[in-house]
Amino acid sequence: VGDVSDAAPGGFARALGDLLVLDLTTEFCSGVATGFLADFGALVVRVEELPAARERRARARDADPEAGWDFLGELAHRNKRSLAVDLEAAPGAEILRGLLRRADALVTDWPRARLEERGLAYRDLSGARPDLVYARASGFGPKGPDRDLPALDELAAARTGMMPILPQPGAPPVYAAAGPMYTAALLAFGVLAALHHRAETGTGQEVDASLLAGNMYGASLDLQAYLAMGGERFLRPLARLDAGNPMSGVLYRASDGRWVCLTMPETDRWWPGLAGLAGLDPADPRFDSHEKRCGASRLELIRVLEDVFRRRPASEWKAELDARRLSADVVEEFAFPAEDPQARRNRYVLALDHPSRGPIKTLGFPIFLSEAAARLRSPAPALGQHSAQLLHELLGFPEARIAELAASGVIESA
Amino acid sequence: MTPDRPKGDAAARALAGIRVVDLTVWFQGPVAAQLLADFGAEVIKVERPQGGDPGRGVRSIRALPVGDWNQYFLVINRNKKSVALDLKKPGGRAIMDRLVERSDVFLSNLGAESLAAWDLGYERLCRLNPRLVYATTTGYGPFGNVDKPSFDMTVQALTGLMARLGEPGEPPIYLGMGSGDACGGLLAALGILLALHHRRRTGRGQRVDASLYGAQLFLAAPWLQGYLATGSDRYSKQRSRKTPERPLRNTFPTRDGWLFLCMGEDDESWSRVCGAVGDVDLEKEALFQGAEQRRRHAQQLVERLDAILARRTASEWMERFEPYGVLASPIRTLADLARDPQAWANEYLLETWCEEVRRWVAIRGFPVGLGATPGRVDSLGPELGEQTELVLLETLGYSWDEIGAFKEERAIP
Numbered sequence: 001v002g003d004v005s006d007a008a009p010g011g012f013a014r015a016l017g018d019l020l021v022l023d024l025t026t027e028f029c030s031g032v033a034t035g036f037l038a039d040f041g042a043l044v045v046r047v048e049e050l051p052a053a054r055e056r057r058a059r060a061r062d063a064d065p066e067a068g069w070d071f072l073g074e075l076a077h078r079n080k081r082s083l084a085v086d087l088e089a090a091p092g093a094e095i096l097r098g099l100l101r102r103a104d105a106l107v108t109d110w111p112r113a114r115l116e117e118r119g120l121a122y123r124d125l126s127g128a129r130p131d132l133v134y135a136r137a138s139g140f141g142p143k144g145p146d147r148d149l150p151a152l153d154e155l156a157a158a159r160t161g162m163m164p165i166l167p168q169p170g171a172p173p174v175y176a177a178a179g180p181m182y183t184a185a186l187l188a189f190g191v192l193a194a195l196h197h198r199a200e201t202g203t204g205q206e207v208d209a210s211l212l213a214g215n216m217y218g219a220s221l222d223l224q225a226y227l228a229m230g231g232e233r234f235l236r237p238l239a240r241l242d243a244g245n246p247m248s249g250v251l252y253r254a255s256d257g258r259w260v261c262l263t264m265p266e267t268d269r270w271w272p273g274l275a276g277l278a279g280l281d282p283a284d285p286r287f288d289s290h291e292k293r294c295g296a297s298r299l300e301l302i303r304v305l306e307d308v309f310r311r312r313p314a315s316e317w318k319a320e321l322d323a324r325r326l327s328a329d330v331v332e333e334f335a336f337p338a339e340d341p342q343a344r345r346n347r348y349v350l351a352l353d354h355p356s357r358g359p360i361k362t363l364g365f366p367i368f369l370s371e372a373a374a375r376l377r378s379p380a381p382a383l384g385q386h387s388a389q390l391l392h393e394l395l396g397f398p399e400a401r402i403a404e405l406a407a408s409g410v411i412e413s414a
Numbered sequence: 415m416t417p418d419r420p421k422g423d424a425a426a427r428a429l430a431g432i433r434v435v436d437l438t439v440w441f442q443g444p445v446a447a448q449l450l451a452d453f454g455a456e457v458i459k460v461e462r463p464q465g466g467d468p469g470r471g472v473r474s475i476r477a478l479p480v481g482d483w484n485q486y487f488l489v490i491n492r493n494k495k496s497v498a499l500d501l502k503k504p505g506g507r508a509i510m511d512r513l514v515e516r517s518d519v520f521l522s523n524l525g526a527e528s529l530a531a532w533d534l535g536y537e538r539l540c541r542l543n544p545r546l547v548y549a550t551t552t553g554y555g556p557f558g559n560v561d562k563p564s565f566d567m568t569v570q571a572l573t574g575l576m577a578r579l580g581e582p583g584e585p586p587i588y589l590g591m592g593s594g595d596a597c598g599g600l601l602a603a604l605g606i607l608l609a610l611h612h613r614r615r616t617g618r619g620q621r622v623d624a625s626l627y628g629a630q631l632f633l634a635a636p637w638l639q640g641y642l643a644t645g646s647d648r649y650s651k652q653r654s655r656k657t658p659e660r661p662l663r664n665t666f667p668t669r670d671g672w673l674f675l676c677m678g679e680d681d682e683s684w685s686r687v688c689g690a691v692g693d694v695d696l697e698k699e700a701l702f703q704g705a706e707q708r709r710r711h712a713q714q715l716v717e718r719l720d721a722i723l724a725r726r727t728a729s730e731w732m733e734r735f736e737p738y739g740v741l742a743s744p745i746r747t748l749a750d751l752a753r754d755p756q757a758w759a760n761e762y763l764l765e766t767w768c769e770e771v772r773r774w775v776a777i778r779g780f781p782v783g784l785g786a787t788p789g790r791v792d793s794l795g796p797e798l799g800e801q802t803e804l805v806l807l808e809t810l811g812y813s814w815d816e817i818g819a820f821k822e823e824r825a826i827p
Binding site: 013015016017018028032036040064066067069071072074075122140141142143144145146147150152154155157158159160161162163164165166167168171172173174175176177178180181182185186187188189190192193194195196197199200201203205206207208209210212213214216217218219220221222223224225226227228229231233234235238240243244245248249251253259261262263265294322325326327328329330331332333334335336337338340341342343345346348349360361362363365366367368369370371372 | 601
């Protein structure tokens with residue numbers, strides 16, 4: 001596979017080139033967490049359980065019937081290896097035990113009951129491998145009355161308290177689906193922190209992240225403000241035209257129906273520029289101090305700006321805002337980052353020639369390292385694509401034994 | 415026989431021994447250092463002597479006064495030390511250089527011009543300390559030519575995520591105060607750990623960046639990846655809850671508030687929902703036979719369920735759902751979350767002593783758990799320059815005479 005979008009900057013070293021990670025996950029969120037480790041060069045073995053993995057992959061492929069391929073799986077599982085194995089069969093369980101003897105970290109999102117039933121709970125493994133980093137993603141955390149609720153981001157988002165206050169008053173609550181992304185990064189952070197500790201002390205440990213924690217982390221500032229300040233204004237939506245600061249965190253509609261977003265929190269700094277743009281006198285006595293703009297004249301300034309922005313189309317406003325170096329922009333749709341040279345240049349979006357899909361675009365890498373940049377080394381593997389190779393390289397199985405395991409259906413080897 | 419779980423040392427910290435120079439302001443940069451500090455890194459926050467981090471000056475949020483303790487600054491900067499340093503003075507620069515020489519990580523979210531003006535660019539600092547991990551959180555990424563102000567919501571506006579959310583015709587939706595900053599800061603912290611791991615193997619540091627733009631594109635992945643793959647409006651445009659793609663995974667109003675129903679598209683899920691709402695006719699209706707039909711007639715299905723679910727309260731429905739295995743949650747408020755036992759049991763919320771008001775206060779806790787080396791809050795954010803002398807004396811090895819000379823020069827207060 002070629003990363004043909006740009007000459008990729010950064011060195012070619014693999015930051016995590018010395019790590020072996022077992023990925024015993026089924027959810028997108030935890031797949032993205034191990035995806036970070038794979039993008040930075042860890043050998044991540046995706047252990048796909050037979051026969052369930054076949055159906056799971058078919059479901060993922062058909063999730064968008066019009067697309068007909070698993071583009072979320074492509075994002076989560078790129079750079080990983082696939083080992084398809086029947087863990088119920090004795091030789092399959094033995095393979096997993098063999099891998100667990102070698103692995104630096106295990107990442108899973110299986111329910112607790114299932115891990116216990118298979119002898120894969122932390123306490124089952126830590127005796128033989130006190131240096132193992134054992135990470136688990138869940139819906140609601142390892143403790144508390146709801147620790148065994150399923151890991152569905154919708155359930156966690158509903159609990160977090162942001163859904164009712166995101167929309168305009170009277171509109172339905174809003175689900176943003178960002179929870180899995182915060183959670184994925186948190187889990188990867190926890191794994192690396194634990195690996196750091198292990199390198200210093202030789203001791204592994206359990207790591208946990210949950211969708212509830214991820215959603216709460218994303219809501220940090222509103223949540224903390226509510227905890228300290230209380231108040232109804234944190235519990236219901238605020239109308240767009242009731243903004244606390246008419247110049248910051250506000251959307252105004254342009255003549256073509258598109259939206260302009262202003263973020264100028266320190267209004268003293270930005271007011272002369274904005275007043276010029278709006279055709280107002282910066283010394284207009286209604287608006288000549290921060291206190292007036294955000295206090296007595298707040299609603300009047302909102303009305304004036306609402307009227308001003310309705311006079312011209314968004315593209316003209318964008319040109320004006322940029323020319324005056326104001327902190328504002330036009331609300332864009334996904335077509336913008338899909339084509340944006342800045343997103344491509346920084347490899348946040350990649351264009352590549354996929355071996356089975358042809359030319360595609362995909363999300364790239366949100367973290368840049370100068371000497372060991374993330375790379376697209378291989379696309380998401382087919383089911384069992386590396387089974388034979390991994391058994392040979394990691395466990396030293398001879399060819400005949402591998403053929404026998406494939407013939408008996410214990411492994412699938414693409 | 416089940417072996418005993420290895421006993422963690424209660425005092426052990428995962429990131430003990432890592433020293434971070436934290437030259438950041440507001441939220442995205444400071445929260446990256448806060449995550450490191452929560453797990454034991456020694457974070458030294460360098461601030462200008464006049465006023466320090468502008469986050470100290472936050473007076474109102476959502477047009478409400480912040481009250482008697484500035485939670486905005488104090489929670490984001492918990493577990494840190496503060497050194498007040500005037501980088502415009504030669505003495506301030508000398509102190510900064512020594513700090514860089516003796517640290518593992520340099521973290522900044524100041525603009526490239528400010529860093530250049532103080533001669534704190536990557537090239538020079540990595541010559542000063544080749545083991546240094548030099549981390550930045552920028553607005554639009556380290557490459558390319560976009561150079562404009564980058565506040566959270568404006569960058570979120572560019573990603574397409576805001577335009578995707580909400581009912582058709584409604585204004586775009588911002589994910590909440592600092593939602594993108596939180597992601598960028600977390601990715602910067604993750605990048606720092608990646609670089610520290612690499613350093614262990616090579617002996618050398620490197621440059622790390624996580625931008626607000628990159629982080630927010632990543633946040634949008636569940637929809638944006640679909641758009642990149644298909645180019646379809648189904649991913650980029652607002653979609654009404656009245657015509658959902660998956661009608662049984664949808665929000666519904668009840669008599670007293672909203673519910674999020676989280677069921678699959680299969681017949682079994684459908685049968686459970688019909689059983690739980692007690693409507694036998696609904697289950698038999700020809701329009702709704704099979705997943706394909708239900709998807710095609712999603713609008714009618716949502717109308718029917720809207721009418722039915724409006725008859726009872728959310729908690730009545732939750733009771734009725736349980737025996738049928740119907741997954742759902744009432745859509746809660748921040749007030750509900752603040753007393754949610756699940757959040758407290760996992761230390762996603764906790765209480766800590768606030769010296770400023772001399773009482774226990776509720777704060778957001780640790781969004782990730784480490785079993786043997788759990789996160790800890792030893793102190794809320796420091797006073798401006800609280801540890802200036804201590805750090806100069808103990809960490810940097812300056813004598814009292816030298817410290818006196820720095821004061822005279824006004825390099826430190």
